[in-house]
Amino acid sequence: MDDEELQKGNEITSSLVKAIKESRIFIIVLSADYASSSFCLDELLQIIDCVKQKDRLVLPVFYNVDPCDVRYQINSFARPMAKHEERFKNDNVKVQKWRMALKRVADLSGYHLKQGDGQYEHKFIEEIVEDISRKIEREPLPVADHPVGLDSDMSNVISLLDIESKDSVHIVGIHGIGGIGKTTLAVAIYNSIADHFQNFCFLEDVKGISKSHGLGYLQELLLSELLGKDQIKSRGVRDATTKIHRALGQKKVLLVLDNVDSENQLEAIVGKLDWFCPGSRIIITTRDKQLLISNGVEKTYEVEGLNHADALELLIWKAFKTSKVDSSYTDVLNRVVAYACGLPLVLQVIGPALRGKSVQEWNSAINQYERIPHNEIHEKLKISYDALQEEEKSVFLDIACCFKGYELAEVEDILRAHHGSCMKYHIGVLVEKSLVKISRYGKVTLHDLIEKLGKEIVRRESPKPEKRSRLWYYEDIVRILKHNQGTDEIQIIHLNFPSCEVEESEDPLEEKNTASTIEWNGEAFTRMTKLKTLIIKNGHFSKSPAYLPNNLRVLEWCRYPSNYFSSSGLKELSILKLPDTILSLQLNSLSETMMNLVVLNFDNSRSLAQIPDVTGTPNLEILSFRGCANLITVHPSVGFLKKLKILNASSCHKLMRFPPISLPSLQVLDLSECSLLENFPEIQGKMENLKTLSFEGTKISFAFFFSKPF
Numbered sequence: 270m271d272d273e274e275l276q277k278g279n280e281i282t283s284s285l286v287k288a289i290k291e292s293r294i295f296i297i298v299l300s301a302d303y304a305s306s307s308f309c310l311d312e313l314l315q316i317i318d319c320v321k322q323k324d325r326l327v328l329p330v331f332y333n334v335d336p337c338d339v340r341y342q343i344n345s346f347a348r349p350m351a352k353h354e355e356r357f358k359n360d361n362v363k364v365q366k367w368r369m370a371l372k373r374v375a376d377l378s379g380y381h382l383k384q385g386d387g388q389y390e391h392k393f394i395e396e397i398v399e400d401i402s403r404k405i406e407r408e409p410l411p412v413a414d415h416p417v418g419l420d421s422d423m424s425n426v427i428s429l430l431d432i433e434s435k436d437s438v439h440i441v442g443i444h445g446i447g448g449i450g451k452t453t454l455a456v457a458i459y460n461s462i463a464d465h466f467q468n469f470c471f472l473e474d475v476k477g478i479s480k481s482h483g484l485g486y487l488q489e490l491l492l493s494e495l496l497g498k499d500q501i502k503s504r505g506v507r508d509a510t511t512k513i514h515r516a517l518g519q520k521k522v523l524l525v526l527d528n529v530d531s532e533n534q535l536e537a538i539v540g541k542l543d544w545f546c547p548g549s550r551i552i553i554t555t556r557d558k559q560l561l562i563s564n565g566v567e568k569t570y571e572v573e574g575l576n577h578a579d580a581l582e583l584l585i586w587k588a589f590k591t592s593k594v595d596s597s598y599t600d601v602l603n604r605v606v607a608y609a610c611g612l613p614l615v616l617q618v619i620g621p622a623l624r625g626k627s628v629q630e631w632n633s634a635i636n637q638y639e640r641i642p643h644n645e646i647h648e649k650l651k652i653s654y655d656a657l658q659e660e661e662k663s664v665f666l667d668i669a670c671c672f673k674g675y676e677l678a679e680v681e682d683i684l685r686a687h688h689g690s691c692m693k694y695h696i697g698v699l700v701e702k703s704l705v706k707i708s709r710y711g712k713v714t715l716h717d718l719i720e721k722l723g724k725e726i727v728r729r730e731s732p733k734p735e736k737r738s739r740l741w742y743y744e745d746i747v748r749i750l751k752h753n754q755g756t757d758e759i760q761i762i763h764l765n766f767p768s769c770e771v772e773e774s775e776d777p778l779e780e781k782n783t784a785s786t787i788e789w790n791g792e793a794f795t796r797m798t799k800l801k802t803l804i805i806k807n808g809h810f811s812k813s814p815a816y817l818p819n820n821l822r823v824l825e826w827c828r829y830p831s832n833y834f835s836s837s838g839l840k841e842l843s844i845l846k847l848p849d850t851i852l853s854l855q856l857n858s859l860s861e862t863m864m865n866l867v868v869l870n871f872d873n874s875r876s877l878a879q880i881p882d883v884t885g886t887p888n889l890e891i892l893s894f895r896g897c898a899n900l901i902t903v904h905p906s907v908g909f910l911k912k913l914k915i916l917n918a919s920s921c922h923k924l925m926r927f928p929p930i931s932l933p934s935l936q937v938l939d940l941s942e943c944s945l946l947e948n949f950p951e952i953q954g955k956m957e958n959l960k961t962l963s964f965e966g967t968k969i970s971f972a973f974f975f976s977k978p979f
Contacts, residue, residue, distance in 0.1 A: 293325060304353075304371070314366055317373055317374070329377055332382055333382065346371070353367065376433065410460055413453050417579040419454060430550050443555075448718055467520035469523040470494035470522070472526050472538070474527060476529065485506050488506065488512075524539070524552070526552070529555045530555060535553070580616060583620075584605055587617055618653040654726065665705070667761065668684075682868060753793050757796065764806065803817075804825040810830040845870070846868065846870035867888055877894070891913075895939070897921050903927060903928055909931050909932075919939045919940060925945045929951040932956060939963045
């Protein structure tokens with residue numbers, strides 16, 4: 270703010286020049302009298318020069334003037350500029366610089382308030398404040414701990430984007446092989462130019478998210494970013510598509526779609542160019558150049574491998590965490606760079622794996638690498654796996670084979686139940702060694718090449734799937750279950766049939782036909798004595814299991830195929846999830862056998878009428894039965910689980926009363942959308958850890974969010 274120092278006709282003070290150089294965003298209010306002030310014009314020159322040198326944002330406000338008046342110095346700008354021409358006739362260069370600065374600022378996207386167009390000034394100001402606040406509050410996405418070789422690529426792609434042009438929409442496709450650095454480049458560009466747009470959104474790993482959660486979830490993420498709300502719900506892909514179309518047309522947006530691999534993803538999110546407000550920009554990263562061509566993306570950029578100097582710099586940093594290294598390593602470092610062939614991912618994995626090793630150990634490792642065929646990149650990465658401790662190896666294989674895309678907290682819970690040790694440390698080691706990543710959405714993910722590495726290691730345990738420790742490929746699992754080929758080698762089964770988008774039906778029997786039915790006799794688990802984790806995400810079974818292994822720690826079975834579930838014998842069970850049950854599930858008492866149970870979930874079990882006695886689950890921390898539309902009764906024992914942290918009973922539309930609660934460890938209590946619930950549960954004792962209460966959509970007349978215990 271320069272109003273306190275502004276004196277008409279004076280030179281710009283050094284403190285103002287310093288403030289300009291240190292500023293990130295400039296708001297220039299161009300009124301009818303703006304050009305009459307040589308001080309303002311000099312200030313504008315300083316801003317334009319600063320913007321040329323650094324990545325800064327200029328936002329012009331055209332206040333009762335037309336941008337054309339500023340651009341061509343006509344109407345209210347004509348006479349003042351003519352006076353300047355006369356005043357500075359001996360220094361015409363100064364006036365020409367002013368004219369060029371005015372032309373440049375008029376070409377930028379900004380805000381336009383014109384008398385008589387029905388706009389209120391306070392609304393106009395609110396829009397500017399909201400826009401600037403959003404830009405100031407934006408946190409740059411993490412690029413890399415030591416980015417190299419990005420400047421040239423960034424410059425080339427930003428040139429293709431043509432940000433200065435505001436009359437059209439541009440799409441740029443970034444393509445290249447896996448691990449070449451497409452995402453890193455896209456993140457760096459996004460951080461650099463996001464402030465030039467009214468709205469911005471970076472959707473990472475479109476392929477992985479759409480595969481794990483469906484296109485609808487991906488659309489909801491985009492809508493949440495565009496509309497600035499925490500959670501956006503839609504009634505399906507078509508409804509979300511309509512909302513996206515409407516949201517994209519309202520403001521100039523920057524949209525980055527990372528790791529796209531199908532036309533359906535582009536159709537659901539990008540649609541057509543006429544969806545977007547003029548001036549918008551879309552960046553798509555993909556391995557498939559043909560996908561870009563077939564969708565009419567004319568501007569494409571192929572990411573090449575790192576040059577020798579950049580690759581060497583990255584390797585040295587990853588291996589030694591410094592830019593200087595003993596000269597005795599020079600030859601072996603050059604060998605590694607040549608071996609990596611410019612692929613950043615290889616360097617990011619090999620460097621940490623050989624950190625602290627001698628030159629002789631480096632040479633020995635490289636000798637091993639060079640014996641592996643070049644086209645088998647996953648084998649090159651195996652050195653990072655070999656360097657892990659046994660427990661870390663097991664955790665890596667679990668994630669690579671079964672849990673990619675899961676929430677971090679859920680992975681930690683499952684693996685803790687499976688292995689019985691602290692998972693935060695082991696996962697932290699995998700993250701440090703670049704084998705696993707945690708996305709900005711809190712998902713556990715890993716590069717496709719590293720995922721294939723883990724799966725290949727397990728495949729090589731035996732030519733027969735039933736002799737392997739982990740099963741994830743649905744055809745192998747179905748064959749083993751159908752023919753009772755299970756063995757005591759199997760530790761994890763993760764069954765997830767290929768899903769397809771279908772219209773929802775209110776008839777459970779009709780929904781049953783949307784997935785394949787597995788014909789079996791129910792005896793397949795009898796010989797799987799070491800099975801610890803059984804997760805069945807979808808698929809239908811002709812019969813219920815006749816037996817479940819006593820060694821189970823984790824059991825998640827969506828649409829459990831029985832009217833009855835018995836916990837008898839499952840004394841080791843830590844996580845029990847039976848969501849989306851469409852049969853009339855009857856639960857026996859959980860009062861005697863499940864002392865180790867930590868998570869209990871019956872979400873969306875439509876026919877579940879009552880929550881049973883849970884007296885025998887003293888270690889329960891999470892209890893969820895949201896969406897049980899026919900639930901009537903909750904056993905009083907639920908209210909006295911001393912270690913319970915999360916209790917979710919939302920959307921139980923027939924639940925009229927909730928038993929008294931004495932839950933000292935409870936942090937979250939959600940009874941929202943229980944439309945018949947009239948009274949707040951009676952609280953017995955102190956609940957000092959309670960942070961969140963939700964009663965929205967009930968007959969209870971209040972809902973709270975507690976930031977402090979009460």
